[in-house]
Amino acid sequence: MITASSAGRHRLDAFRHEHLSETVSTNTTALERARSGDSGRLWITADRQTGGRGRRGRAWSSEPGNLYASLLLIDAAPVEALVSLPLAVAIAVQRAVQAVLPPDGAKAAVKWPNDILIDGAKMCGILIEGERLLDGRHAVVIGIGVNVAMAPESGLYPVTTIRASGGTVLPDELFTHLFMEMAAALDLWDAGRGLPDIVAAWRRAAHGIGQPITVNLTERSIPGRFVDIDETGHLILETDDGPRLRIAAGDVFFDRR
Numbered sequence: 531m532i533t534a535s536s537a538g539r540h541r542l543d544a545f546r547h548e549h550l551s552e553t554v555s556t557n558t559t560a561l562e563r564a565r566s567g568d569s570g571r572l573w574i575t576a577d578r579q580t581g582g583r584g585r586r587g588r589a590w591s592s593e594p595g596n597l598y599a600s601l602l603l604i605d606a607a608p609v610e611a612l613v614s615l616p617l618a619v620a621i622a623v624q625r626a627v628q629a630v631l632p633p634d635g636a637k638a639a640v641k642w643p644n645d646i647l648i649d650g651a652k653m654c655g656i657l658i659e660g661e662r663l664l665d666g667r668h669a670v671v672i673g674i675g676v677n678v679a680m681a682p683e684s685g686l687y688p689v690t691t692i693r694a695s696g697g698t699v700l701p702d703e704l705f706t707h708l709f710m711e712m713a714a715a716l717d718l719w720d721a722g723r724g725l726p727d728i729v730a731a732w733r734r735a736a737h738g739i740g741q742p743i744t745v746n747l748t749e750r751s752i753p754g755r756f757v758d759i760d761e762t763g764h765l766i767l768e769t770d771d772g773p774r775l776r777i778a779a780g781d782v783f784f785d786r787r
Contacts, residue, residue, distance in 0.1 A: 542713055545601075547573040554581040556600035557659055557673040563602055564661065564669035570604030575705055595679035596691075597701040601672040601712060609668060611722030616644050616658055617732045617763045619672050622715035623654060624735045626707040627676065627692065636695040639737035642756070642765050642782055646676075647737050650784075651690035653677040672712075678704060686781070729761060738784055743767070746781040753785070 553559045556574040558581070563572060576598045606612065620640045627638040627646055636648045646654035657673040678701050681689040692699060718724045718731075733739065744753045745767055754769040765777040
């Protein structure tokens with residue numbers, strides 16, 4: 531079980547935090563710090579983003595009242611192991627969100643590949659970006675946007691907020707939980723060496739395993755059943771035509787069949 535107190539190698543005092551009132555995006559700022567030689571383990575948070583973005587270049591509404599945070603890591607793991615990092619990140623965010631919800635109330639869950647849901651509605655997005663720096667180091671930025679007080683309109687998914695789910699936390703209070711849980715999750719992940727434990731924790735927090743879904747890829751949509759994830763985090767889809775597919779990236783929509 532992941533707990534904040536389990537953070538060992540990634541000691542809490544090894545992480546730094548810089549808060550901004552406004553920035554284009556916390557991911558952009560974190561990458562700028564990396565290009566300027568920052569050693570990593572740096573959190574950037576902001577009250578507002580003027581150019582927040584989600585996966586596939588989608589705009590991310592970023593007005594005050596929500597949490598906008600990015601964590602810069604440098605040489606976090608061998609490049610081939612980074613494919614499993616989103617699993618660890620999702621666990622950390624899910625646990626931080628669950629910690630601020632009423633104990634007997636709504637439940638936070640992980641939606642493949644990188645969203646956090648409360649009772650089936652999206653309230654958080656995660657965008658992980660990487661870059662090989664000129665000095666040869668590899669930078670990874672973990673961007674996290676959480677709907678604390680307000681939810682942007684979305685035509686893709688039902689959306690909600692922590693406040694609408696009974697939580698009264700402020701963004702900086704939620705960040706305190708995220709700060710601790712991310713250190714613990716990274717410690718368990720251990721540059722990919724702890725992946726079996728991460729996969730097991732992800733499954734316990736997952737939304738929709740066994741349910742009918744449609745996966746939207748760039749070139750087509752595939753209906754089927756969400757069987758599981760594999761040992762590297764790929765979605766295993768049992769298609770309506772029979773064969774099972776391993777999906778590395780796509781948008782998942784849960785079907786009502």
